[in-house]
Amino acid sequence: MSEVAKLELDGTVYEFPVITGSENEKAIDISKLRGNSGYITIDPGFKNTGSCVSEITFLDGEQGILRYRGYSIEDLANKASFLEVCYLLIFGELPNKSELAKFEATIRKYTLVNEEMKDIIDGFPKNAHPMGILSSLTSALTAFNPKPLNVESDEQVYEAVCKTLAKFLVLSSWVHRKREGFPLNYYDNSKGYVENFLRMMFAIPTEEYKADPVIVDALDKLLILHADHEQNCSTSTVRVVGSSHAGLFASISAGVSALWGPLHGGANQAVIEMLEAIKADGGDVEKFIAKAKDKDDPFRLMGFGHRVYKNFDPRAKIIKKAADDVLNSLGVNDPVLDIAKTLEKAALEDEYFKARNLYPNVDFYSGIIYRALGIPTEMFTVMFAIGRLPGWIAQWLEMRKNGEPIGRPRQVYTGSNLRDFKDIASR
Numbered sequence: 001m002s003e004v005a006k007l008e009l010d011g012t013v014y015e016f017p018v019i020t021g022s023e024n025e026k027a028i029d030i031s032k033l034r035g036n037s038g039y040i041t042i043d044p045g046f047k048n049t050g051s052c053v054s055e056i057t058f059l060d061g062e063q064g065i066l067r068y069r070g071y072s073i074e075d076l077a078n079k080a081s082f083l084e085v086c087y088l089l090i091f092g093e094l095p096n097k098s099e100l101a102k103f104e105a106t107i108r109k110y111t112l113v114n115e116e117m118k119d120i121i122d123g124f125p126k127n128a129h130p131m132g133i134l135s136s137l138t139s140a141l142t143a144f145n146p147k148p149l150n151v152e153s154d155e156q157v158y159e160a161v162c163k164t165l166a167k168f169l170v171l172s173s174w175v176h177r178k179r180e181g182f183p184l185n186y187y188d189n190s191k192g193y194v195e196n197f198l199r200m201m202f203a204i205p206t207e208e209y210k211a212d213p214v215i216v217d218a219l220d221k222l223l224i225l226h227a228d229h230e231q232n233c234s235t236s237t238v239r240v241v242g243s244s245h246a247g248l249f250a251s252i253s254a255g256v257s258a259l260w261g262p263l264h265g266g267a268n269q270a271v272i273e274m275l276e277a278i279k280a281d282g283g284d285v286e287k288f289i290a291k292a293k294d295k296d297d298p299f300r301l302m303g304f305g306h307r308v309y310k311n312f313d314p315r316a317k318i319i320k321k322a323a324d325d326v327l328n329s330l331g332v333n334d335p336v337l338d339i340a341k342t343l344e345k346a347a348l349e350d351e352y353f354k355a356r357n358l359y360p361n362v363d364f365y366s367g368i369i370y371r372a373l374g375i376p377t378e379m380f381t382v383m384f385a386i387g388r389l390p391g392w393i394a395q396w397l398e399m400r401k402n403g404e405p406i407g408r409p410r411q412v413y414t415g416s417n418l419r420d421f422k423d424i425a426s427r
């Protein structure tokens with residue numbers, strides 16, 4: 001007999017099936033709770049609420065495990081490319097050689113963006129935040145691709161996936177170029193996806209641009225590490241918006257807005273801002289470590305600790321090495337990054353941080369890499385969005401293919417009871 005959970009309300013016992021996931025995660029299926037009992041549950045922030053069943057990503061925060069479609073993040077980051085991981089997340093299996101070649105070719109087919117998009121970018125003030133521009137541009141793609149996507153058609157889905165991966169990358173680089181006042185670059189179909197991004201970001205017409213393979217490799221890894229993280233805020237947003245059958249571009253645009261917030265995608269930016277503040281204060285790392293330990297001081301070391309990973313962040317372990325490689329390869333001379341190295345060492349040796357398992361998280365190292373590459377701090381969250389895009393697409397497709405109902409939570413109303421209306425003269 002399958003496991004059930006029992007709940008007694010007003011003397012009546014209700015039974016609910018228990019669902020067990022493939023990694024033995026347990027959930028009580030309360031989908032019939034309101035219909036049978038009239039009660040609902042309340043769970044602000046959805047900390048105890050599973051919004052869906054999903055086959056895409058497995059995460060165990062206690063043990064520091066992250067897997068996409070059953071493959072460990074360590075294997076994927078060290079042995080696969082970002083586009084292979086995109087394919088895996090979205091279509092469920094790693095591509096073979098010819099599948100990958102077709103995928104890359106189809107993405108290349110869509111890398112030209114309608115020139116009218118440039119007029120839209122021109123309409124933004126120079127100091128507009130990149131994430132606001134990116135969200136608007138992603139939504140604007142709908143205007144150039146108005147035909148609704150039939151999710152039952154494998155062919156249409158494939159083309160839409162490739163189109164989204166292609167245009168989002170180009171637009172992300174254009175957001176940066178426009179802000180810097182540089183001419184907008186086009187994708188070069190003779191180069192790879194990640195190398196192209198670097199080119200579109202940094203190549204100038206007056207010089208030949210050559211991407212450093214160490215940097216291409218580090219960026220590829222970073223994108224893989226950010227590619228999915230199950231039902232986080234932006235991914236849940238993409239699924240909920242898509243559950244009304246809003247289109248893929250509109251749903252992704254909403255995901256970009258959700259990621260923009262400092263509680264979600266903004267932490268890597270906060271790391272650099274903290275390092276700059278330490279430098280501006282004279283560079284005394286020990287002083288800031290003492291502040292972080294002082295319970296009367298609200299200061300926390302940005303880029304340390306994690307809400308879900310309580311022992312270590314598996315992504316941080318991988319990216320620490322890439323960060324070291326990038327700094328060595330570039331031979332960067334940056335006092336802010338010197339402070340990062342001193343801070344990392346001091347915190348890792350400090351009893352307070354050791355006792356609480358507070359290790360540098362992925363944002364600590366990603367911020368360092370982006371800064372070393374010369375990516376402006378305000379663009380950091382855009383980098384996160386490029387990485388998270390395949391996760392958003394995969395989760396959107398899964399939601400639509402599973403025929404999930406429209407996301408429509410309930411509430412407990414605590415406002416006024418029925419009141420007599422007073423006309424304006426007597427108020």
Ligand code: CMC
Nearest residue numbers: 264267292293300301302303304305306307356358361363
């Ligand atoms: N600096 C100093 N002390 C800390 C820090 C920190 N960064 N993080 C946690 N602590 C202390 C905390 O005060 C508590 O101490 P005590 O047990 O003495 O009361 C203990 O460590 C346990 O922390 P917690 O309250 O269980 O941690 P939390 O789950 O509430 O918070 C966190 C997790 C990520 C919000 C927090 O570690 C933090 O604010 N970190 C800095 C911001 C940051 O880097 N955020 C990015 C996270 S990764 C984002 C992503 O993956 O999307």
